[in-house]
Amino acid sequence: MSVTRLSHVNVAGADRGPMSGGSTPPPERPLSTDRHDASRPAMAGREIAWPWATGEMAQRVRTLAWERTPLGPIADWSDRLKAVVDLVLAAPLPMTLHWGDRRVQIYNDAAREVFDRRHPQALGQTFEECWPELVEVVGPIHRRVMAGKAVVLTDQCRTYVRHAGAPEDFTFTNYFIPLTDGVEGVAGFLVTAVKTTPGVRGGADRRASEAALRESQAGLQAAGDLVGLMSYRWDPTTGRLHWPPRLKALWGLPPDAEVDERMWLEGIHPEDRGRVQRAAERALDPDGDGLYAIEYRVTGHSGGSERWISTYGRMVFEDRQPVSFTGAVLEVTQQKRVEAQLRRSESYLAAILRQAPVGVAVFGADSRLMMGNAALDRFEIGETSSADPQGARWRAFRTDGSPLAPDQYPAARALRGEVTMPGVDFLHRRENGAEVWTRVGAAPLRDAAGGVYGVVAIYEDIDQQRRYEDRLRYSEERFRRFAENSADVMWIYDMAGERLEYVSPGFQRAWGIPPEQVIADRGVWIAALHPEDRDGVLAALQRVLSEGETVSHEYRIVRPDGAVRRIRDTGFPIRDTAGHIVQAGGIAQDITRDTPPTVYLVDPDPERRAAKADLLRGAGQRVTPFASEQAFLEVAGALTPGCVVARTQDLGAARFELVGALKARRISLPVILETSLGGDVALAISAMKAGATDLLEWPCRPEALLDAVGSALAGLSEVLEDEEATRLAQTQVALMSSREREVLEGLLSGGTNKTIARNLGISPRTVENHRARVMERLGAHTLPEAVLAAASAGVKPTRRGSSKADPG
Numbered sequence: 001m002s003v004t005r006l007s008h009v010n011v012a013g014a015d016r017g018p019m020s021g022g023s024t025p026p027p028e029r030p031l032s033t034d035r036h037d038a039s040r041p042a043m044a045g046r047e048i049a050w051p052w053a054t055g056e057m058a059q060r061v062r063t064l065a066w067e068r069t070p071l072g073p074i075a076d077w078s079d080r081l082k083a084v085v086d087l088v089l090a091a092p093l094p095m096t097l098h099w100g101d102r103r104v105q106i107y108n109d110a111a112r113e114v115f116d117r118r119h120p121q122a123l124g125q126t127f128e129e130c131w132p133e134l135v136e137v138v139g140p141i142h143r144r145v146m147a148g149k150a151v152v153l154t155d156q157c158r159t160y161v162r163h164a165g166a167p168e169d170f171t172f173t174n175y176f177i178p179l180t181d182g183v184e185g186v187a188g189f190l191v192t193a194v195k196t197t198p199g200v201r202g203g204a205d206r207r208a209s210e211a212a213l214r215e216s217q218a219g220l221q222a223a224g225d226l227v228g229l230m231s232y233r234w235d236p237t238t239g240r241l242h243w244p245p246r247l248k249a250l251w252g253l254p255p256d257a258e259v260d261e262r263m264w265l266e267g268i269h270p271e272d273r274g275r276v277q278r279a280a281e282r283a284l285d286p287d288g289d290g291l292y293a294i295e296y297r298v299t300g301h302s303g304g305s306e307r308w309i310s311t312y313g314r315m316v317f318e319d320r321q322p323v324s325f326t327g328a329v330l331e332v333t334q335q336k337r338v339e340a341q342l343r344r345s346e347s348y349l350a351a352i353l354r355q356a357p358v359g360v361a362v363f364g365a366d367s368r369l370m371m372g373n374a375a376l377d378r379f380e381i382g383e384t385s386s387a388d389p390q391g392a393r394w395r396a397f398r399t400d401g402s403p404l405a406p407d408q409y410p411a412a413r414a415l416r417g418e419v420t421m422p423g424v425d426f427l428h429r430r431e432n433g434a435e436v437w438t439r440v441g442a443a444p445l446r447d448a449a450g451g452v453y454g455v456v457a458i459y460e461d462i463d464q465q466r467r468y469e470d471r472l473r474y475s476e477e478r479f480r481r482f483a484e485n486s487a488d489v490m491w492i493y494d495m496a497g498e499r500l501e502y503v504s505p506g507f508q509r510a511w512g513i514p515p516e517q518v519i520a521d522r523g524v525w526i527a528a529l530h531p532e533d534r535d536g537v538l539a540a541l542q543r544v545l546s547e548g549e550t551v552s553h554e555y556r557i558v559r560p561d562g563a564v565r566r567i568r569d570t571g572f573p574i575r576d577t578a579g580h581i582v583q584a585g586g587i588a589q590d591i592t593r594d595t596p597p598t599v600y601l602v603d604p605d606p607e608r609r610a611a612k613a614d615l616l617r618g619a620g621q622r623v624t625p626f627a628s629e630q631a632f633l634e635v636a637g638a639l640t641p642g643c644v645v646a647r648t649q650d651l652g653a654a655r656f657e658l659v660g661a662l663k664a665r666r667i668s669l670p671v672i673l674e675t676s677l678g679g680d681v682a683l684a685i686s687a688m689k690a691g692a693t694d695l696l697e698w699p700c701r702p703e704a705l706l707d708a709v710g711s712a713l714a715g716l717s718e719v720l721e722d723e724e725a726t727r728l729a730q731t732q733v734a735l736m737s738s739r740e741r742e743v744l745e746g747l748l749s750g751g752t753n754k755t756i757a758r759n760l761g762i763s764p765r766t767v768e769n770h771r772a773r774v775m776e777r778l779g780a781h782t783l784p785e786a787v788l789a790a791a792s793a794g795v796k797p798t799r800r801g802s803s804k805a806d807p808g
Contacts, residue, residue: 050074050082053089055109060123061085069124070102084179084190094172094195097179099188101449103127103142114172114193141176145189150229150330151176152312171195175328177229185448234325236284236315247329250309252302269297269306283315284322290315292327308336359459362445363411370454379438379459380430395427410442414455419443425462437466477738488731489588492574495545495581500525510567510590512559530556530564537569544571544584554591561666562637565592597713598642600669601625602632602658605647608699612645615702621709629658636667643712645705647674647698656690663691670712674698674705729793732777740777743770744790747783749797 051058067073071081081099085106088095094111098104103126107115115122115130122130127142145151153174175192233242241264245255251267253259268276276296283292293312300307313327353360359376361369369382396404406412410420423441430436439462445454489511490504499522503515511518511528518525529537533555540551550572557565571586599621603609606627613623622642626632629646644662648655659671670693677683677697687695693715694708736744739760746756746767753771757764780786 051085051089053086055089057107057109057112057123058089060120061089061106064124066124069104070100070126071104071124080180080187084188088190091192094193096191096193097188098127098142098191099179101447103188105130111193142189145176145178146186148178148186148332148335150178150310150312150328152328175229177330230329232313232327232329234313234327236322236325250298250300250307250331252300252304263301267298267300269299272296283313283325286317286320286322290317290322292325295332307331308333361457361459363455363457365415365453367411376459378461379428381459393429395429396424397427410440411455411457414442414444414457415452417444417452423458423460425466436461437463489590491586491588493541493545493584493586495583498522501583507588510565510588511557512561512563528557528559530558532556540569541571541584544573544586545581548573548575548581558637563667564637564639565590566640567591592640596622597716598622598624598640599709599713600632600639600642600644602629602644602646604628608647612705615705616645616709619706619709621713629661633658633661633665636662636669637665639667639669641669641716643670643672643693643709643716645672645674645709656687656692659687659691670694670716672696672705672708672712674700725789726792729778729789732779733790733793733795736774736777740770740774741795743767744774744786744795745797747771747774748787748790748795 049062051061061074071077077085084097084099088097088106088108091108092110094108094114096105096107096111096114099106105122105125105127107123112119118130127138128135131138141151141153153172153176172193172195175190175194177190177192178186179188179190180186230244230247232244232247234240235242239261241259241261243251243259248255248257248259251259251263253263253267257263265273265277276294279292279294282288283290291312291314295308295310298307298309308331309329310332311327311329313325315322316324316326353373356373356375359372359379359381361372361376361381364370372381394409396409398404404424410424413420419442421441421443423439426438426440428436428438439460440457441460442455442457444452445456447453488504489506490502491500491507492502493499494501500519503518505515507513507515507518513524513528518528526534526538536553537555540553543549543551550570552568552570554566554568557567559565567588568591569586569588571584573581574583574585576582599616601609601613601616601623603612603625604627609625609627613625616623624639629648632644632646644658646658648658655675656673659673662669662671671691672694673687673692674696675687675698677695684695693712696704696708733741733744739762742760743756746759751759753764753767757767760767775781775783775786778786778789780789
């Protein structure tokens with residue numbers, strides 16, 4: 001049984017001074033297991049496995065199943081670890097190696113007494129497994145050592161109960177020395193236990209203790225060589241300092257130099273000299289604890305570069321008089337440089353975070369806020385958004401609008417080792433009830449072993465941006481609906497690409513060409529322009545792009561079916577934020593139906609042709625005469641709507657060829673034929689079957705001609721009026737809101753106010769209000785009128801029983 005009592009815990013470096021540079025420390029001595037080849041012991045005529053030291057603990061190290069420990073198989077150990085283990089096993093002093101983040105223990109034969117009844121199970125165990133009762137006491141010390149600080153525990157008393165005999169007390173001084181792995185920093189530490197007697201102030205006991213220390217000096221020297229630790233002595237009665245050669249070299253002194261207090265003080269940086277002297281005076285005070293622990297800068301006697309050292313020691317008193325001092329020195333120049341660089345980096349980071357327009361937060365693994373910058377205050381953050389599983393304050397959505405599960409929130413993913421950047425957009429409800437769009441990104445914080453111990457998160461207020469984007473999407477949706485349903489053609493022409501970037505669906509109704517064809521090939525659009533108007537259209541477009549004018553003009557197009565349409569087009573410039581013209585936009589209207597119809601008069605007799613023209617003009621008709629059917633057919637494809645009055649002299653089967661020619665060219669002009677029938681009813685029927693609108697006996701009476709023309713043009717007007725009504729209905733449907741459109745579709749499917757309300761998840765009263773606005777838009781007084789108008793606009797009913805969610 002053993003009882004541990006800890007007192008006088010001292011950490012080297014408790015008193016720090018300013019940092020002002022220094023030279024690079026000497027390179028570390030390379031460590032390799034190859035240097036042991038010549039001294040490997042043999043057993044039974046064959047070479048034994050590593051480690052090659054003899055003794056109980058060396059054999060236990062060789063045979064332990066290390067693959068079951070955090071260190072892994074012994075074959076995978078690094079050369080640095082093996083070299084330290086060699087030192088531990090060969091040392092005459094009790095030594096224990098703690099290696100890795102788990103602090104796995106390896107100790108030598110001399111340390112078996114320290115472990116007492118925990119031996120031999122302690123070999124390969126972690127410190128927590130072996131010494132659970134000391135974790136809270138010694139844990140802070142271990143963390144300091146793993147951070148690169150040498151630590152000394154003095155007057156550590158242990159009571160051992162021997163198997164045969166009374167309990168026996170021993171006092172130890174333990175030296176904790178950090179060890180690097182040669183690559184990434186501190187990988188473990190070495191604990192060297194030096195046994196002392198309980199009363200070191202008595203002369204005989206002191207001399208016995210000093211003798212024990214001298215006997216252990218060789219082992220301490222080996223440990224010091226490994227980690228750069230140097231021991232020294234100071235005789236306060238003579239002022240003489242006993243320094244090893246390496247310590248003398250730091251002061252710029254030769255190995256054989258005799259060192260006294262004056263030489264020691266002169267080698268200390270002038271700014272630190274007073275502080276060091278005061279620390280030494282405190283160690284000489286018999287009423288104090290005799291401790292001397294300080295870090296300071298050394299400049300030396302030879303004008304060398306500045307170095308930092310950390311030193312620790314204790315004065316021994318007899319009859320209140322200082323009689324001896326033993327201490328240790330560790331050069332910490334590189335560590336100080338790293339600390340200074342870390343302070344500068346932290347200062348830069350703090351300055352950046354203070355100025356950052358976004359909130360920056362650090363959370364622990366429990367989702368609680370650990371730290372944050374000033375900008376984080378406005379986000380009212382106390383924990384991560386993933387710690388709000390009910391969505392009381394934080395809500396995020398997938399692209400389809402469904403809620404995002406809390407385990408997919410950025411912080412939750414970061415704790416699983418994932419990075420979420422630029423982040424996820426949340427609707428964050430603040431304490432005052434206001435909902436603000438906030439973008440949250442997160443990344444894991446990892447320890448040296450790669451484990452995740454926290455989260456760093458970025459919070460960005462995107463409320464204005466999101467609400468602007470929502471308004472823009474709503475505006476674009478309204479524009480898209482209008483453009484898709486409007487009979488007018490909306491277009492955008494890109495100046496840099498010299499191409500049509502956008503053409504609304506109305507283009508196909510007017511031009512007879514799918515929009516994607518003219519978007520893919522500008523030449524298709526140009527080819528559709530009437531040859532006589534093409535140059536003028538291109539010139540007008542150039543005026544918009546180069547001079548920034550808004551240009552309105554009319555021109556003709558020729559559809560693929562040969563029909564000619566008259567277009568009124570208004571083009572305008574589109575500028576970027578710098579005011580430069582980058583695009584042209586426009587609205588084109590098919591105004592063919594607005595043009596008065598024309599009577600195309602075909603008669604080979606000049607006198608009769610002129611007389612008929614005068615007759616028709618006198619009745620208010622527009623007339624364009626042609627001397628022959630051939631002359632008429634040559635331009636028929638470019639003519640505006642109207643009707644044809646043709647007198648044919650051919651009494652054979654070819655007398656109706658004009659009707660057939662127009663039909664072949666897909667020209668929908670009604671034709672009135674004037675010919676000699678001779679009472680032949682069958683001939684009249686043949687003419688009507690061929691496609692003639694009316695048939696007049698030649699020579700016809702003026703009243704008959706006027707009646708026939710009036711009837712043909714009246715039928716044409718009805719067609720044009722139907723087209724205009726359809727166009728207006730399409731425009732009104734395009735201007736409807738999404739909810740009005742849904743109500744209209746429900747009416748077309750035969751739904752009542754109640755059924756539509758149930759399907760849409762709204763009240764019947766709300767449906768009634770939307771229905772009234774729909775009727776008003778369509779200019780309908782009854783439901784059948786509204787249904788006819790909507791059907792002509794291409795609106796289709798919803799399927800019965802379908803359900804749509806309320807968008808808000």
